[in-house]
Amino acid sequence: MRRPQLYVHAVDGVSFEIREGETYCLVGESGCGKTTTGRALLRLIDPENIAGGRVLFRPSPKTLEEVARLAPQAVNGELGVIDLYKVPNKAMKPLRRELQIVFQDPFGSLNPRMKIADILEEPLLVHGIGSTREERLEMVAKALEIVKLTPPEEFMDRYPHQLSGGQRQRVSIAKALMLNPRFLVADEPVSMLDVSIRAEVLEILQMLKEKYRLAQLFITHDLALARYVCDKIAVMYLGRIIEEGSADQMIDNPSHPYTKALVAAIPEPDPTNRLKVRLLPIKGEITSAIHLPKGCRFRPRCVAYDENEAVRPRCDSAEPQMVEVEPGHRVACWLYS
Incomplete structure (x- = not known):
């Protein structure tokens, strides 16, 4: 007999908006659905694997007109x-x-058989931008200058293996910029880089937001990094957003027990505080995404559940919905509902 087919809802009921010139951050453990969310926003996931929901995008007027001609049913x-x-x-x-x-991965996202100039020129060729190769190479050189790979002539004839990890990731950013996008997903862009190089890459992403009004979804597992980069932070757990707010609200005044645990796990920069005992409002291991618990999916790991007998019946029976605890700060927890 064949086993029954099991399904995982990698992203479940997620809803948020990202404005022009804003960096929105998704934070959570591995397997919580961050990358799947980012790929879904770009429609890099087959629509047949999407059970429901919408992704609304405001393009440039020219693109809106072009899509309205090709697919009027998709345009409002x-x-x-x-x-x-x-x-x-x-x-x-x-x-x-x-x-x-x-x-x-800056080591696997670039074609090792192509020179940097060819890698960056390829999107221009696909979309028919630039009437001559000289014109396209000028665009390539400008993109390299934007990501601070200068002089660009030194890098255009190199292969990816001749660059450091930080330089490769800058090339990846330059490639994303070649078509002048309005929305960029940065999927843990510095997690595989040395600490000394991370700040340089993050400064480039910050510059793109400020200078080009680029909307960004920044995916990371590092909450301290999120505060440095992002305007808004959302914490994901097993496919759902459980808390959302400004960077300061989320770090200085976390509400959800899971967010409190993530904040408590941030390394302490002050040496005098490092020996203090930290009480983490979390226990155990992450629950199976296939066999989710009834009610609140964080309940099996929640210390607040053990300490607050009054809320246990609701935690056991129903999934908490987002409620606003202060302007712009929402949390999905029965302690606040």
Whole structure:
């Protein structure tokens, strides 16, 4: 007999918005659904694997007009937005120009057989940008200058293996910028880099936000890093967003027990405080994403559940919904509902 087929809802009921010039951060443990969320926003996941929901994107007027001609059913002209999962594959090409991603691995995201100039020129060729090779190479040189790989002529004829990890990740960022996108997903872009190089890459992403008004989804497992980079932070646990707020709200005044545990795990920079005993409001190991507990999915690991008998019946029976604890700060926890 065959075993029954099991399903994992990697992302479950996630809802948020990212404004122009804003960096929105998704934080959580490995396997919580951060990367799947980012890929879903870019429609890099087959629509057949999406059970439901919408991804609304506001493109440039030119792209909106082009998509409206190819897929009018996906366009809301009054709001100027496009539902990406109503756009057929043949009409996605104009949108690909405005939706880009920087992958986590700078060693595997670049073609080792191509020179840097060819890697950066390729998106221009695919989208028919630049009438001559000289014009395209000028665009390549400008992109390299933006990510501080100067002089660009020194890097254009190199292969990826001739660059350091930080330089490769800058090339990945330059590649994402070649088509002048409006939205960028940065999937743990510095997690595989040396600490000394991370700040340089983060400064480039910060500059892109400020100078080009680029909307960014920044994915990381490092809450301290999120505070440095992001305007808003959302914490994910087993496919759901459990708390959302500004960077200061989330670090200085966390509400959810899981967020409190993440904040408590941030290394203490003050040597006089390092010997203090920290009480973490968390226990055990992460629950199986296939066999989720009934009620609150964080309940098996929640110390607050053990300490607050009054809320246990609700924690046992129903999934908590987001409630606002202060302006712009929302949490999904029965302690606040």
